[in-house]
Amino acid sequence: MADDLIPNQIITLVTIIGGLLCIYGTNISILGGILAIVASILAAVLGTNTLRHVGKYSLGTGVPSIVYMLTAVALVSYLTGIVVSLYLNQTWIFPLISLIIAAIISLTVSEICKHIFNIQIEILSKSFISIAVASLLLMMSMSTLVAKSYEPSLIIDNVINNGMIIFIMIASVMVIQNPYNACMGPNEDQYRTLSLSVANGFLMLVILSAISLLTTEYWIYYMIISVIGWFIFFRKYVLYTKHQAASIRRYGLWPIDDGDD
Amino acid sequence: MLLELLISLIIGATLIGIGVHFIPVGGAPAALSTSAGIPTGAPMITVGMGITGILAASSVIGQSDLIMVLYGAVGSMIMISVTMFFSNIIHVFGVGVPLASSNFEKDPLTGFNQEGYVSPGTTGHGIPTISFVSGLIGAFLGGVGGSLAFSSIYIVLSNNLQYSLVVNVTIATIFSLLLFFIVAVMASYNIGGTIQGFYDEKFRKKILPGTVSCFLISVILSIIYVFVIWGLIYG
Numbered sequence: 001m002a003d004d005l006i007p008n009q010i011i012t013l014v015t016i017i018g019g020l021l022c023i024y025g026t027n028i029s030i031l032g033g034i035l036a037i038v039a040s041i042l043a044a045v046l047g048t049n050t051l052r053h054v055g056k057y058s059l060g061t062g063v064p065s066i067v068y069m070l071t072a073v074a075l076v077s078y079l080t081g082i083v084v085s086l087y088l089n090q091t092w093i094f095p096l097i098s099l100i101i102a103a104i105i106s107l108t109v110s111e112i113c114k115h116i117f118n119i120q121i122e123i124l125s126k127s128f129i130s131i132a133v134a135s136l137l138l139m140m141s142m143s144t145l146v147a148k149s150y151e152p153s154l155i156i157d158n159v160i161n162n163g164m165i166i167f168i169m170i171a172s173v174m175v176i177q178n179p180y181n182a183c184m185g186p187n188e189d190q191y192r193t194l195s196l197s198v199a200n201g202f203l204m205l206v207i208l209s210a211i212s213l214l215t216t217e218y219w220i221y222y223m224i225i226s227v228i229g230w231f232i233f234f235r236k237y238v239l240y241t242k243h244q245a246a247s248i249r250r251y252g253l254w255p256i257d258d259g260d261d
Numbered sequence: 262m263l264l265e266l267l268i269s270l271i272i273g274a275t276l277i278g279i280g281v282h283f284i285p286v287g288g289a290p291a292a293l294s295t296s297a298g299i300p301t302g303a304p305m306i307t308v309g310m311g312i313t314g315i316l317a318a319s320s321v322i323g324q325s326d327l328i329m330v331l332y333g334a335v336g337s338m339i340m341i342s343v344t345m346f347f348s349n350i351i352h353v354f355g356v357g358v359p360l361a362s363s364n365f366e367k368d369p370l371t372g373f374n375q376e377g378y379v380s381p382g383t384t385g386h387g388i389p390t391i392s393f394v395s396g397l398i399g400a401f402l403g404g405v406g407g408s409l410a411f412s413s414i415y416i417v418l419s420n421n422l423q424y425s426l427v428v429n430v431t432i433a434t435i436f437s438l439l440l441f442f443i444v445a446v447m448a449s450y451n452i453g454g455t456i457q458g459f460y461d462e463k464f465r466k467k468i469l470p471g472t473v474s475c476f477l478i479s480v481i482l483s484i485i486y487v488f489v490i491w492g493l494i495y496g
Contacts, residue, residue: 062304064304068304069304069443072442075435080485083489087492105481105485108478109478112447112474113450160432161428161431163434166434166435
């Protein structure tokens, strides 16, 4: 793996602070959805960048399973955060408390992995916490795009009671784990993997902005932004792939003969 | 009521964790016919099994607890047996390899001596009879665990909340699916690669730490779940 051009600490800091601020701003009428899109892109970048570091080690099973488990942990803490904020009657507490609970549960899981299964990886706890927080922010910003607000009662009505949260969960697993699984190997590169991650995030946001037509009249703007973003970043990914490939050869369709002549 | 919910959630999640160890998992090598077992990772097959079990359990909603739990178990068993059967058909008629594993010499059920049938350089291919039976036992345990969690959450919600039936089923499904996601991945970290069911040597080494860790994580998750459900009811 080549050296990282953007250090992980900066990505973590920018994502957690920027993502939380963006989620708190989703109540603003038309800007809210754009802020939710920004937050989900930041969270996708953090998740994939952390997975790049922990995915190099062998955990005994495939790379996707880490993200599956930690996204489920994040969803548990998401539901807990909703209940806590409804019980205390404080809406602003919901994103913050979910973040803290996600960190606590993923720390517990990583301690069990360390001490009972004897998985000796130094960055295990840090990576688990980071992936759980990233997938929590991703799911939260995706559901605020649909619900048009971060208020727990609106999220319960628009996202949880109709079961859409399971779709959002699978979408966020796909956004975080697919790019690393597609690009892993000896010459895996940060820019290439992260551009695919952002492209995947925009692709999922196209679907979610189509779903948000039920709750907001600005859905068409969000959809246009997502399609343009997907186009730009997928093009970037293809350019990086061509740039870093040893050589590129084009073949047509299946050859009719064996190709001897 | 909430104490009963806590106990049944802990039992259910631990049963899921034990059930994962019974399933013969081959991983990516099995997809290339160089190892025996189901050709996918343990988390994927367990999540598929859990979804089918919960779907079967939710199809008899309103019946007694026992029927819901048994339906879930049977649904999981059907899913996993169909998967193993068609995997075997593809291995035998498509790839052209006999069903054998090098982890044990003689199949205890059929008495078939499989040593000569394992290709050199591989650890077996397909799913032999004893691994098939072991997979069925695993699916039974996992299905009982998942539908126990599902039906207990559903009953508590439907007795205490004013939501409609669909919403109650949705919330119970979300919670019980998340149990599968977390516990199955923990169990597969414990297995670490491939396993050939309860007749395998590896099973005896792995089952005790696996049960302990699944019990620990299920206690933590169940306490959080009970707290969330308490908050939904009284919050």
